[in-house]
Amino acid sequence: MAEKQNILSAGAAIASRNKRYVVWFWLLNLVLAAIGGTAFSLRAHALLDHSLYASGLVHGFDVGVFLEMLGRPEFGPLRASTAPAMTVAVLFFLLTMIFLPGILQGYASDHHISRAEFFRICGVNLLRFVRLTILFAVIGGIVAGILFGIQSGLIKAADTTSYELLPFNVQLASWIVIILIMTAIRIWFDLAEISVVLTDQPAVRKSLSSAFRQTRKSLARLLSSYVLIAVVGLLVFAVGIWLWHAIVPPASVLGAFLISQAILFSLLAVRFWQRATAVAFYARSAIEQPVEAPSLMAPLPPAPVPSESAQV
Amino acid sequence: MPSLPLKAIQGLFAIMFVAHAIAQVSPPTLSIPSTTLAINSSSPMSQRVVHYEIDAKYDPRSHTLDAAEVLTYHNLTGQALDTFPFHLYLNGFQPNATWIKETKRDSIRDELPEEWDSKYYGSDEIKRFEVDGQGDLTSQLQFIQPDDHNKDDKTVAQVRLPHPIPPDGYVQFKIAFHDQFPETLARTGWNRDFLLAGQWFPKAGVWWHGAWNCHQFHGATEFFSDFGVYDVKITVPQNEVVGASGIQVSNVSNPDGTKTVTYHADDIHDFAWTASPRYKVYEDSFQSSMGPVKLILMMQPAHVNQEERHARILEQTMDRFESWYGPYPYKTITLVDPEHDSAAGGMEYPTFITGETAWWMPKRVYLPEVAVEHEFGHQYWYGMVATNEFEDAWMDEGINSYSEVKVMDSILGPRTSFANLWGVTGGDGEARRDGYISVADLDPIARNGWEYVDYNSYGGITYGKTASVLLTLEGIIGEDTLRQAMRTYFMRYRFTHPTKEDFLKTIEEVSGKNLRWYFDQAFYGSEVLDYEVLRAKSTLVEWYKENLKEKKGETEYNSEVVIHRKGDFVMPVEIAVIFDNGDKVREQWDGKDRWIRFAYTKKAKLVSVEIDPDHKILIDRNNFNNSNLVEGDGKAARKLANYWNFVTQLMAQLLAWWLV
Numbered sequence: 001m002a003e004k005q006n007i008l009s010a011g012a013a014i015a016s017r018n019k020r021y022v023v024w025f026w027l028l029n030l031v032l033a034a035i036g037g038t039a040f041s042l043r044a045h046a047l048l049d050h051s052l053y054a055s056g057l058v059h060g061f062d063v064g065v066f067l068e069m070l071g072r073p074e075f076g077p078l079r080a081s082t083a084p085a086m087t088v089a090v091l092f093f094l095l096t097m098i099f100l101p102g103i104l105q106g107y108a109s110d111h112h113i114s115r116a117e118f119f120r121i122c123g124v125n126l127l128r129f130v131r132l133t134i135l136f137a138v139i140g141g142i143v144a145g146i147l148f149g150i151q152s153g154l155i156k157a158a159d160t161t162s163y164e165l166l167p168f169n170v171q172l173a174s175w176i177v178i179i180l181i182m183t184a185i186r187i188w189f190d191l192a193e194i195s196v197v198l199t200d201q202p203a204v205r206k207s208l209s210s211a212f213r214q215t216r217k218s219l220a221r222l223l224s225s226y227v228l229i230a231v232v233g234l235l236v237f238a239v240g241i242w243l244w245h246a247i248v249p250p251a252s253v254l255g256a257f258l259i260s261q262a263i264l265f266s267l268l269a270v271r272f273w274q275r276a277t278a279v280a281f282y283a284r285s286a287i288e289q290p291v292e293a294p295s296l297m298a299p300l301p302p303a304p305v306p307s308e309s310a311q312v
Numbered sequence: 313m314p315s316l317p318l319k320a321i322q323g324l325f326a327i328m329f330v331a332h333a334i335a336q337v338s339p340p341t342l343s344i345p346s347t348t349l350a351i352n353s354s355s356p357m358s359q360r361v362v363h364y365e366i367d368a369k370y371d372p373r374s375h376t377l378d379a380a381e382v383l384t385y386h387n388l389t390g391q392a393l394d395t396f397p398f399h400l401y402l403n404g405f406q407p408n409a410t411w412i413k414e415t416k417r418d419s420i421r422d423e424l425p426e427e428w429d430s431k432y433y434g435s436d437e438i439k440r441f442e443v444d445g446q447g448d449l450t451s452q453l454q455f456i457q458p459d460d461h462n463k464d465d466k467t468v469a470q471v472r473l474p475h476p477i478p479p480d481g482y483v484q485f486k487i488a489f490h491d492q493f494p495e496t497l498a499r500t501g502w503n504r505d506f507l508l509a510g511q512w513f514p515k516a517g518v519w520w521h522g523a524w525n526c527h528q529f530h531g532a533t534e535f536f537s538d539f540g541v542y543d544v545k546i547t548v549p550q551n552e553v554v555g556a557s558g559i560q561v562s563n564v565s566n567p568d569g570t571k572t573v574t575y576h577a578d579d580i581h582d583f584a585w586t587a588s589p590r591y592k593v594y595e596d597s598f599q600s601s602m603g604p605v606k607l608i609l610m611m612q613p614a615h616v617n618q619e620e621r622h623a624r625i626l627e628q629t630m631d632r633f634e635s636w637y638g639p640y641p642y643k644t645i646t647l648v649d650p651e652h653d654s655a656a657g658g659m660e661y662p663t664f665i666t667g668e669t670a671w672w673m674p675k676r677v678y679l680p681e682v683a684v685e686h687e688f689g690h691q692y693w694y695g696m697v698a699t700n701e702f703e704d705a706w707m708d709e710g711i712n713s714y715s716e717v718k719v720m721d722s723i724l725g726p727r728t729s730f731a732n733l734w735g736v737t738g739g740d741g742e743a744r745r746d747g748y749i750s751v752a753d754l755d756p757i758a759r760n761g762w763e764y765v766d767y768n769s770y771g772g773i774t775y776g777k778t779a780s781v782l783l784t785l786e787g788i789i790g791e792d793t794l795r796q797a798m799r800t801y802f803m804r805y806r807f808t809h810p811t812k813e814d815f816l817k818t819i820e821e822v823s824g825k826n827l828r829w830y831f832d833q834a835f836y837g838s839e840v841l842d843y844e845v846l847r848a849k850s851t852l853v854e855w856y857k858e859n860l861k862e863k864k865g866e867t868e869y870n871s872e873v874v875i876h877r878k879g880d881f882v883m884p885v886e887i888a889v890i891f892d893n894g895d896k897v898r899e900q901w902d903g904k905d906r907w908i909r910f911a912y913t914k915k916a917k918l919v920s921v922e923i924d925p926d927h928k929i930l931i932d933r934n935n936f937n938n939s940n941l942v943e944g945d946g947k948a949a950r951k952l953a954n955y956w957n958f959v960t961q962l963m964a965q966l967l968a969w970w971l972v
Contacts, residue, residue: 033960040956044949052922052939054948061735062727064742066952068935071750085960092964097972133972140970162504162590164614164652164671186970193972245734253950260958264965271969 011277036088352603401511405434414531710778748776787928
């Protein structure tokens with residue numbers, strides 16, 4: 001328990017020390033969503049701004065008004081709004097993949113790395129992360145496919161009984177199992193990503209195999225840490241939504257914006273905390289098994305143009 | 313010369329022949345009972361045409377039923393009848409039947425899975441068809457398809473009698489039949505260990521306006537039958553809990569592990585029943601002006617915590633129907649909470665309705681309340697005012713949807729009668745209107761139910777448009793007047809089969825107004841109502857002066873408002889014009905021209921223009937263009953855009969969370 005607290009608190013400390021990454025990613029998340037939401041926003045303004053009927057959406061949320069808005073031909077098909085939103089979601093994922101190596105390097109360092117170093121690490125590891133992501137998609141996809149197949153069968157079987165809650169309970173239980181298994185796979189790949197970056201390992205399979213051994217060896221410790229952080233994230237989300245409802249007046253756009261962004265910022269921070277915890281764990285493993293992770297805390301190669309103002 | 317005994321024998325034969333002939337034509341002992349056991353009335357309330365006596369045995373393992381039916385029919389048509397059509401609704405659940413074809417064509421309620429499965433098969437097979445005094449006519453039965461000539465449809469069978477039934481005569485049919493219930497696709501059938509037996513027995517058509525009215529079973533349409541008396545015995549395994557139309561008169565255990573439950577019902581036109589080993593039964597009561605009514609609630613085990621909300625809405629609904637329209641005369645109302653995902657929810661039969669809920673249903677999402685209210689409403693608009701659901705679906709579904717909105721709004725508030733959860737609100741009237749506006753120009757209300765372009769149009773028009781048209785009518789004749797008209801219509805036409813004109817003429821009579829201009833467009837036509845504020849602007853009167861500085865309250869403006877009738881539906885409208893000095897002007901327009909211009913010269917600028925400022929018109933297809941806020945206010949759009957961005961950001965984070 002003490003060890004778990006150690007990596008959790010060590011992870012929290014790392015994430016806290018490097019909170020600029022969360023801020024940057026939150027801004028990226030926000031800007032991309034704003035761009036992706038432009039089509040929706042323009043259509044909504046065109047239809048609502050000069051109509052008194054829109055007041056049903058200001059001082060509350062009248063479902064009838066909202067549905068009528070979605071149904072109006074001049075608002076356009078919903079996919080015209082969802083497609084850009086999905087595109088920016090994918091873009092955010094790609095940018096996360098591109099910049100993650102720099103973040104991991106920053107987490108593993110005891111000082112702020114320079115912007116140039118940050119981007120150099122990102123560039124060096126780009127193709128490695130692409131390969132890792134593809135491998136995760138393949139392995140995760142296969143495992144998820146099998147798990148969802150089993151889940152579907154179980155729910156179908158439960159649905160043949162007369163106990164109405166049984167299918168739901170089966171679904172809930174199987175979701176928990178699926179999330180735990182997928183989290184274990186995510187931990188494996190998170191460690192592999194750290195290994196790739198910190199050992200400058202071009203062969204991702206080597207990082208994957210060493211990360212697999214580490215994950216297998218310390219699964220309970222890592223999984224419980226990840227789950228604990230995720231539970232914190234869920235609580236933050238639930239409390240945030242409740243606060244949104246309880247304290248933000250329906251007509252306050254600014255209030256809604258602030259609370260919604262606070263929720264999203266917190267969720268992002270939670271994921272960064274998980275990654276920082278994985279880095280902390282990796283650092284501990286490196287000390288315990290220096291052969292597997294020889295260059296973790298080694299001095300970094302000198303950055304081309306280090307400067308205080310160029311820190312990322 | 314013939315001897316005396318021979319003459320006597322000849323005479324005896326002659327008497328026997330005549331007697332036989334009379335017996336064949338009209339057995340003198342037949343009659344329809346005048347019982348009042350199941351109603352709070354000392355005399356029959358309907359002109360009873362039929363008496364069904366059915367002895368049925370259900371096998372839950374095979375989902376089959378074998379029954380003996382005795383149908384006594386009283387010929388009140390005023391003419392001799394030699395043909396009789398019968399509905400065999402369960403035959404609709406066969407791959408080439410019209411019901412299945414239309415359901416598949418229109419993807420009705422997503423009821424029909426992609427692939428046919430034998431468990432969906434249903435049938436109502438007549439094993440023996442005998443007519444009292446006329447012999448076994450089983451071989452004379454013929455399937456007919458009066459609506460679509462689909463030869464594979466076996467939902468209507470007709471028999472021609474060797475001897476016609478004279479006016480005011482009686483005929484008795486003795487029918488042995490075998491039912492195969494389908495797994496519920498809609499309304500009737502089994503699901504797991506639950507059964508809802510609706511449309512389960514051979515039922516005679518209705519002689520209406522000089523002809524038999526006996527339509528095939530269609531994907532969207534419902535039913536039409538004559539009033540009468542039902543005596544039904546249902547034999548099921550002893551562990552089954554049974555509920556049915558009418559009142560239970562006995563419940564007897566049999567030595568073979570079954571029990572026979574007997575029901576009696578007066579002045580109803582259909583009979584449905586249900587069985588499941590797991591029902592939890594609750595009883596309550598309601599005091600009607602005609603006498604006490606027993607409320608029987610049959611809840612699923614997972615929903616027992618919702619019994620109270622079901623009972624409450626049922627009582628509140630009965631109370632409002634009683635005071636607004638007239639008394640509920642039956643001694644029972646059975647509310648069935650059907651098996652989950654059984655497609656048997658939200659259905660009405662005389663004195664027997666099914667609700668619709670789920671174990672997770674939030675208290676402030678009023679779907680179960682709407683379902684119970686709506687189905688109880690059908691006790692009036694279908695059950696007692698027994699309109700032709702095939703041809704005039706709007707007269708039961710639409711009038712009932714209007715009543716539903718009024719009742720739900722009176723109980724839960726006009727803008728919150730459908731949902732009021734976490735700041736998200738929805739009114740039942742809006743929900744009905746939303747169903748209509750997307751199909752507004754496809755079909756008129758007055759159309760045979762199976763002739764709509766598709767099920768969406770059927771639903772949107774019969775339910776949504778009718779409700780919206782009647783709510784709009786309140787704005788023309790007044791809410792109280794329309795309620796009085798509805799009451800008059802109910803009291804005048806209960807226990808009969810009124811037509812659309814009976815309804816419309818009653819409204820004109822009670823309101824004292826000629827409303828043909830409205831009825832012709834709203835009920836008989838498919839004209840769409842859509843008014844818009846085409847233009848609303850203020851310009852300087854002295855626009856030509858150089859360096860003119862605008863001062864509020866001093867500078868003079870010419871303001872112009874143009875109202876445009878975009879649709880073909882012509883209706884007088886009111887327009888509210890508001891200026892920035894607080895002046896409010898109300899204008900009237902008959903709507904006959906395509907547009908009208910209002911011009912003002914004031915020391916004030918336009919703030920807003922609104923058509924129908926009191927929101928009396930619910931059939932306008934587009935509410936957004938009914939007003940113009942000249943300066944604009946982007947608050948609503950910004951609020952929605954923030955929600956949209958929140959969801960987008962969340963999706964992006966989740967994608968990145970899991971994939972990298």
